[in-house]
Amino acid sequence: MPEQAKGVSILASDWPSHRELRERPGDLSRLLPQGRGLGVPLIVTPYGAGPGTGFYGLDAASQDPFHAAPTQDPCGGLLYFNDSADAEQLRGAFAVIGVQDARKDYAVFAAEAKDPVAERYLDQVRIISKPALAHFFGLEAEVKALADQDLPIGAFIESFIAAQKAKWNHPEDAFSRRLSGTLGGDGDWAKESLAFGFYIENTPWAVYRLWSRPWLVTK
Numbered sequence: 001m002p003e004q005a006k007g008v009s010i011l012a013s014d015w016p017s018h019r020e021l022r023e024r025p026g027d028l029s030r031l032l033p034q035g036r037g038l039g040v041p042l043i044v045t046p047y048g049a050g051p052g053t054g055f056y057g058l059d060a061a062s063q064d065p066f067h068a069a070p071t072q073d074p075c076g077g078l079l080y081f082n083d084s085a086d087a088e089q090l091r092g093a094f095a096v097i098g099v100q101d102a103r104k105d106y107a108v109f110a111a112e113a114k115d116p117v118a119e120r121y122l123d124q125v126r127i128i129s130k131p132a133l134a135h136f137f138g139l140e141a142e143v144k145a146l147a148d149q150d151l152p153i154g155a156f157i158e159s160f161i162a163a164q165k166a167k168w169n170h171p172e173d174a175f176s177r178r179l180s181g182t183l184g185g186d187g188d189w190a191k192e193s194l195a196f197g198f199y200i201e202n203t204p205w206a207v208y209r210l211w212s213r214p215w216l217v218t219k
Helices: 087-097 130-137 140-144 153-168
Strands: 078-082 106-112 123-129 190-202 207-218
Touching (some): 078 087, 123 130, 123 153, 130 140, 153 190
Antiparallel strands (some): 078 190, 106 123, 123 207
């Protein structure tokens, strides 16, 4: 499980364990859709929303970059970046795509890959605003009991990246042995290096996915 940042609590994947839910916010195998989702049922699939539901509804999932853009917001999207990207660069990039990085009213769920080669990540977190938990999952009462985090979202993102660098990189090894085989590299012609991904699951409701991932450096 990814290390817990000081000042940020990470909820268990089965939270709230006392409730029977059709969908759980801690199920990180599934993606929330884009859109405000006003007056429509939640549709969650491994790839996002199902059929489009019109204005202020939920966007249909698409791998086409034109159709995958949110219909109800100007910002959103997906970023892949190297572990050498500095904090100032990332803050600018996140601001451009509409990350609400000053919020403290959010929850965090985390997962660790069992098979990084197949799952294409190492560790990941879902950052989800408390209003999104209430709106999409019907957890109004549970959300009221959650305290705000000490760290704003932007600072938590930076702490996660720093913790992943400490976990996976080695100060004396350009291609850390800790990453060997995590993307099928042979340790000679192709060696793994650390990188990251960031995805805005839902722009207006502030739902984000952040993960560490290996990439292959070849001779």
